[in-house]
Amino acid sequence: xxxxxxxxxxxxxxxxxxxxxxxxxxxxxxxxxxxxxxxxxxxxxxxxxxxxxxxxxxxxxxxxxxxxxxxxxxxxxxxxxxxxxxxxxxxxxxxxxxxxxxxxxxxxxxxxxxxxxxxxxxxxxxxxxxxxxxxxxxxxxxxxxxxxxxxxxxxxxxxxxxxxxxxxxxxxxxxxxxxxxxxxxxxxxxxxxxxxxxxxxxxxxxxxxxxxxxxxxxxxxxxxxxxxxxxxxxxxxxxxxxxxxxxxxxxxxxxxxxxxxxxxxxxxxxxxxxxxxxxxxxxxxxxxxxxxxxxxxxxxxxx
Amino acid sequence: xxxxxxxxxxxxxxxxxxxxxxxxxxxxxxxxxxxxxxxxxxxxxxxxxxxxxxxxxxxxxxxxxxxxxxxxxxxxxxxxxxxxxxxxxxxxxxxxxxxxxxxxxxxxxxxxxxxxxxxxxxxxxxx
Numbered sequence: 001x002x003x004x005x006x007x008x009x010x011x012x013x014x015x016x017x018x019x020x021x022x023x024x025x026x027x028x029x030x031x032x033x034x035x036x037x038x039x040x041x042x043x044x045x046x047x048x049x050x051x052x053x054x055x056x057x058x059x060x061x062x063x064x065x066x067x068x069x070x071x072x073x074x075x076x077x078x079x080x081x082x083x084x085x086x087x088x089x090x091x092x093x094x095x096x097x098x099x100x101x102x103x104x105x106x107x108x109x110x111x112x113x114x115x116x117x118x119x120x121x122x123x124x125x126x127x128x129x130x131x132x133x134x135x136x137x138x139x140x141x142x143x144x145x146x147x148x149x150x151x152x153x154x155x156x157x158x159x160x161x162x163x164x165x166x167x168x169x170x171x172x173x174x175x176x177x178x179x180x181x182x183x184x185x186x187x188x189x190x191x192x193x194x195x196x197x198x199x200x201x202x203x204x205x206x207x208x209x210x211x212x213x214x215x216x217x218x219x220x221x222x223x224x225x226x227x228x229x230x231x232x233x234x235x236x237x238x239x240x241x242x243x244x245x246x247x248x249x250x251x252x253x254x255x256x257x258x259x260x261x262x263x264x265x266x267x268x269x270x271x272x273x274x275x276x277x278x279x280x281x282x283x284x285x286x287x288x289x290x291x292x293x294x295x296x297x298x299x300x301x302x303x
Numbered sequence: 304x305x306x307x308x309x310x311x312x313x314x315x316x317x318x319x320x321x322x323x324x325x326x327x328x329x330x331x332x333x334x335x336x337x338x339x340x341x342x343x344x345x346x347x348x349x350x351x352x353x354x355x356x357x358x359x360x361x362x363x364x365x366x367x368x369x370x371x372x373x374x375x376x377x378x379x380x381x382x383x384x385x386x387x388x389x390x391x392x393x394x395x396x397x398x399x400x401x402x403x404x405x406x407x408x409x410x411x412x413x414x415x416x417x418x419x420x421x422x423x424x425x426x427x428x429x430x
Contacts, residue, residue: 200424200427203427204420204423204424204427205374207423207427208374208375208416208419208420208423209416209419209420210375210416211377211378212377212378212379212409212412214412214416266378269377269378269379270375270376270377270378271371271376271377271378271380273374279374
């Protein structure tokens with residue numbers, strides 16, 4: 001009796017073990033069938049989906065906060081929220097103060113380098129209508145590349161010295177390139193693990209409190225956006241990047257987004273990072289992702 | 304008789320004057336000894352407090368550097384560091400201590416900002 005029970009157990013065990021092995025081999029076979037490309041694609045989908053959820057939540061926040069504002073109007077910054085400022089801005093835009101900068105930028109853009117090449121040789125589509133593609137994550141370099149950085153790298157590639165990042169000729173070239181992209185839609189992608197890491201660094205910067213005043217970007221441009229800081233209404237972070245470079249009345253000249261970031265950091269008594277530092281590039285990347293679906297409308301004018 | 308009385312008075316006066324001088328000398332000696340001891344003590348205390356101050360300043364600098372490496376620095380910090388160095392050069396320990404305390408508060412706050420930022424990252428990027 002006992003021996004028959006033991007042999008039955010042995011049979012059941014061997015059957016189970018055999019089946020288990022078979023199942024394992026099937027899984028292994030299936031595993032072998034997944035190509036590296038497919039595996040990469042699945043991983044990138046995971047990152048994309050996470051980022052899509054972030055974008056949805058971010059944009060919903062503003063849609064709920066300002067139900068009367070059209071989504072497309074967010075590209076106009078604070079002028080989407082404050083009627084009085086909007087009227088002044090529209091009057092300024094009748095004779096845009098950045099027009100001369102666009103002309104200057106075009107002449108610089110078209111002027112060949114010492115080796116005979118031009119900026120057009122460095123960019124797809126001759127550098128025209130491509131503003132919405134920047135910033136982008138360069139997989140080979142493993143870092144975020146902004147339009148201004150790409151312009152300077154183009155110069156260096158052709159034996160020219162880099163230009164200062166905050167204003168002047170570089171801002172003018174960037175303004176001209178943006179002007180050729182008016183109306184193009186931002187659709188900044190995050191489709192790899194490295195890109196997702198950079199995106200998260202930007203996100204972390206955006207939500208981290210800084211400076212002696214202990215404010216994060218989000219404190220002013222999300223939580224209290226639309227409210228006044230002394231006489232000025234705080235603009236929404238959604239769409240903040242679309243109009244750069246901008247001609248600010250305060251600066252009385254054209255300036256880049258990273259110049260504005262530095263000013264913002266200094267306002268909360270935080271030591272600003274250098275223009276085109278990794279910190280600011282990642283922040284620009286995060287903000288551009290959040291502004292998906294909005295149009296390029298740079299250069300533009302701001303207070 | 305009169306002369307004897309005068310002489311006696313003069314002797315008494317001289318004796319009294321001598322005693323007083325002795326007392327004064329003793330008092331002076333005691334005073335200077337006390338002063339000397341007190342000066343030594345002040346110098347010792349000053350030396351200790353300056354060493355302590357420099358240690359605290361070094362601690363503050365370390366925290367400030369740590370926070371800056373993690374991406375957090377304030378605009379007023381460099382100015383404060385410059386002022387505290389100047390106060391130490393001028394031997395103005397009271398001012399140096401006041402500034403060091405301010406720097407320590409800044410350093411603590413900056414490390415706190417960096418920690419909160421890291422905590423945010425841990426919460427939001429775990430996926």
